[in-house]
Amino acid sequence: MSRPYVIDEMISAKAIAARIEALAKEIEARFKGTDKLVVVGLLRGSFVFIADLVRELDLPVEVDFLEASSYGNSTVTSREVRILKDLRGEIAGRDVLVVEDIVDTGHTLKHVIGLLKSREPKRLSCIALLDKPTRREVDVKADWIGFEIPDEFVVGYGIDYAQRNRNLPFIGAVRFTDGA
Numbered sequence: 596m597s598r599p600y601v602i603d604e605m606i607s608a609k610a611i612a613a614r615i616e617a618l619a620k621e622i623e624a625r626f627k628g629t630d631k632l633v634v635v636g637l638l639r640g641s642f643v644f645i646a647d648l649v650r651e652l653d654l655p656v657e658v659d660f661l662e663a664s665s666y667g668n669s670t671v672t673s674r675e676v677r678i679l680k681d682l683r684g685e686i687a688g689r690d691v692l693v694v695e696d697i698v699d700t701g702h703t704l705k706h707v708i709g710l711l712k713s714r715e716p717k718r719l720s721c722i723a724l725l726d727k728p729t730r731r732e733v734d735v736k737a738d739w740i741g742f743e744i745p746d747e748f749v750v751g752y753g754i755d756y757a758q759r760n761r762n763l764p765f766i767g768a769v770r771f772t773d774g775a
């Protein structure tokens with residue numbers, strides 16, 4: 596059983612959309628002229644972000660997914676990143692953009708970047724909607740960040756708490772109401 600909580604809006608759907616529009620322009624500038632950008636969403640958390648981001652990108656794109664999980668149903672990272680589902684496509688010699696919802700300790704993104712780099716893409720960049728720099732345990736940084744946020748437990752826009760709340764259209768902070 597999870598503790599009782601309420602969700603306080605932290606970043607509105609409108610603010611997210613405006614930020615994605617700006618980020619898409621920067622990504623277009625970086626990858627202008629690419630024959631094809633392979634946009635890799637890290638499941639499950641990035642499914643909403645990648646859907647909105649690719650629709651703003653005026654570039655030839657391929658969409659692929661990779662599932663890496665370190666938290667499972669827990670709220671604490673295991674620090675052990677498991678690949679639950681690999682890419683369908685080849686990325687050797689291609690331009691690749693990894694799309695993540697949030698960088699917390701950094702274990703997930705670092706592991707995925709290491710794995711994908713070993714496949715020798717032409718260029719590999721990463722974008723994360725949210726960054727919690729104060730939580731970092733390993734040295735990793737996305738090339739583009741949507742919003743830097745404080746160390747609060749967030750949900751919505753793809754991000755879950757015990758597999759719930761991924762469908763909220765905004766980013767919210769979880770506030771426990773049992774006083775513990």
Ligand code: PRP
Pocket residue numbers: 637638639640641663664665666667672695696697698699700701702703704755
């Ligand atoms: C969450 C989140 C990031 C990762 C960030 O995924 O979506 O992928 O944790 O944490 P880290 O920087 O400490 O590694 P989770 O493992 O919960 O899987 P999910 O995306 O399926 O919710």
Ligand code: MN
Pocket residue numbers: 637638639640641663696
């Ligand atoms: Mn995730």
Ligand code: MG
Pocket residue numbers: 640666667755
């Ligand atoms: Mg999760």
